[in-house]
Amino acid sequence: MTKILIIYTGGTIGMMTDPKTKTLKPINFEQIMDNVPELERLNCQIEVRSFDDIIDSSNMNPDIWSELAGIVEKYYDRVDGFVILHGSDTMSFTASALSFMFENLAKPVIFTGSQLPISAIRTDAKENLMTAIEIASSMKEGRALVPEVGIYFDYKLFRGNRSFKYNSSKFEAFRSPNYPVLVESGVHLRFSENYILKPKNEPFKAHKNLVNDIAVLKLYPGISPKVVDAILNADARGIVMETFGAGNTTTDAWFIDCLKKAIDNGKVILDISQCKVGTVELGRYETSKQLKDMGIANGYDMTYEAAITKMMYVLGQEQDPIKVARLLETDLRGELTWY
Structure with missing residues (x-):
């Protein structure tokens, strides 16, 4: 069985409506799991790392990106892939940043989130989370099928540093106009292998020094x-x-x-x-x-x-x-x- 690390930073996917104030408030990952019992049927082992303080993606910054890179670096040899739950507003910034920070990446780092909370009746969170994990755990001849940083949303996986959020009200929140979709989800997952980066046979490095001047x-x-x-x-x-x-x-x-x-x-x-x-x-x-x-x-x-x-x-x-x-x-x- 493949091993996947889920890193929970926050975002709409981990929100629940407060019955008194009617506002969205963050929940812990155990509550997310309660809403997606299907995760137990996936053919992979799942480990979870949650941020101590759940972050609204509008508060993302280079220090948090370095923290994320450090977590991936720490677990890199222990797991087969990563899924990062993140607010959609700045997801393309974080995915782009990590793509540059990770040199010689040979494992999937898949970002996902949702437009509706995971507890909502019509939520897109369940499909996004389930398929992101499935993509992160997909192997061929012992190697990851998507060894790069990607964003999975609304049945499509985009290269992280080619994507941008274009819509705040549709499930189809992201686009990648200058580069093809890497994976499409339908009855089967369709991998566009010709467009996916080929990993170099060199040691993985995480560069955590960013200059925001x-x-x-x-x-x-x-x-x-x-x-x-x-x-x-x-x-x-x-x-x-x-x-x-x-x-x-x-x-x-x-x-x-x-x-x-x-x-x-x-x-x-x-x-x-x-x-x-x-x-x-x-x-x-x-x-x-x-x-x-x-x-x-x-x-x-x-x-x-x-x-x-x-x-x-x-x-x-x-x-x-x-x-x-x-x-x-x-x-x-x-x-x-x-x-």
Whole structure:
């Protein structure tokens, strides 16, 4: 029998309505188990680690990600896979962060949660939890079928660092527009093995040093020099710049000068698109050629969540801005596609 560790951090899946206040309050994992007796029928051994203080996902931060990475590292040689129960609001951030923090991962780390509490009559929690465990325990010739960090929601498993939450009211809460679904759940589980990462035959490492000295510059028509200057001169080593279309920005001289000044001061600027589908193509249009020439890093088709957490990870590994920019443009964990 395969061994699965469930890490319970919190989220809607572990909530129950207080009969007096009618508000949602967290419950412990034993109460979750009471609502899913079918777990005993799964052909795997389940162990559980619950956070002492159940966390609303809006309060997630790099310290908690490091704690999660430490738990996975501690149990890595003891179990065959991991299921992490997590609130959906920041799940893509946490899944993206852990994907970068885990080097040479050869076991499944599957995130799941729900849009309705597990005690609700129409809950999506039971199916999400049951299937996430089944995927995490799926083996072929003694090896995990999904040796990467993924998010399972509403009958689909997405690569964690390719996903984002797009809907707060449907069971179909997540999408991955720039990369195919890894597993689809129907009568049978259908694994798209060609799209799943192949593990390297090297020792697993958990990198727990993240640097969150990051600012975000989201462009819009008419953005003022004062706003741009304040963001670019913030006390941050890295800046994620959300641009138009294929990575384009205004070509006004004041804006280009601000970017050049920031880079000259040792800041790293990563260009990602505000579009959810498609990729940044620096140099394709005149409006982005200057960005490429001055050394702004190309984010290609990375999600916002992947860009933020990758920046945190890379800044924790390197000090040299040129090396940081080079790593940001490199596909480390299947988070981007070169075109």
